Amino acid sequence: MFQPRPCGCKGQRTCLVCEVKQGLGDSSSWVSQQEKDGAYVFCPVCELAWPGWETDSWRHHPHHEGEPVKFPGVKIVEDFVSEEEETDLLTAIDEVPWDLSQSGRRKQNYGPKCNFKKQRVRCEDFSGYPAFTKFIQDRFSSVSILKGYQTVEQCSLEYTVERGASIDPHIDDCWIWGERIPTLSLLTNSTLTLRKFTGPLRSALRIESSPQLTFSVGQKQI
Structure with a gap:
């Protein structure tokens, strides 16, 4: 189970592909x-x-x-981009190679290399964010809760039903990220569902605190 898999999962993470083809994990709801x-x-x-x-x-x-x-501390803005902007953005995103990631996702990451254990940042290989996303970052200034926001990392994440793509409950390291994370959902409607956290209070204060710019690309619901 801990060996590398062609679907991108490793460790205890699984997706529908490795659960079905290799008999790993449990596809029941968590x-x-x-x-x-x-x-x-x-x-x-x-x-x-x-x-x-x-x-x-x-x-x-x-x-x-x-x-x-x-x-x-939570703000949802409906129709943050128009349908035309969404189409152009998705076309540009798909022109960039995707990398396989955990739990059935594909991803594209932009930002400096961070060593969380040593708390060090390497910027020599980072040349900036894609030009086709600049209008989104510029538009953040129109949202009051994002005043003064500066992007430290930007990533595109693709979720598909066929792979059972998901993101597991987790606690982010907020050493470099700060306290804000804007997410732009494309192709499908999104719902923010909340459950009570039952862990230590110190950890609870760090949940989802990273100020990454994330594009969540799902499947179009017909």
């Missing part, structure tokens, strides 16, 4: 029904988290049910 029952969905209209799990349940606004939870 989210229990109890956790789903205690989850919240963030509504970008009223900017509150409401009890629920189902995708697009926030579209019932303003007819929410249950008691909401305030979740400051």
Whole structure:
């Protein structure tokens, strides 16, 4: 299980490809029904988290049910790019070679090389971000929560149903990244679902704190 695999997974990470072809891992959901029952969905209209799990349940606004939870520091901007901009962006992204990554994803990374154990940064091989993404970074200034934001790393991540692509629950190292991470979802609708963190408080404060510019490329829902 810990040997390199052609699908890009390694260690305990798995995708549908290695689970089916090599009999590794478990394709069952890592989210229990109890956790789903205690989850919240963030509504970008009223900017509150409401009890629920189902995708697009926030579209019932303003007819929410249950008691909401305030979740400051989160901002969802609908239609941040136009359909024409999305098409041009996807075309440009696909002209760049993809690398296989863990859990069924493909990725493209831009940024300096970071050694988190030694807390050192190597910038000599970093020449900048793709020109076709400049308009996105420039547009960040229109979002109040991103005032003064500076990109340290930019990555494109592709998620497909066929590979069971996903990102596992994790804690980011915030030594260099800071406290903000903007994500632009393309090709498919996205829902921000929240579950209560049960680990140590010190770790909880570091969850998803990296200020990376991430493009999440999913499958078009017909």
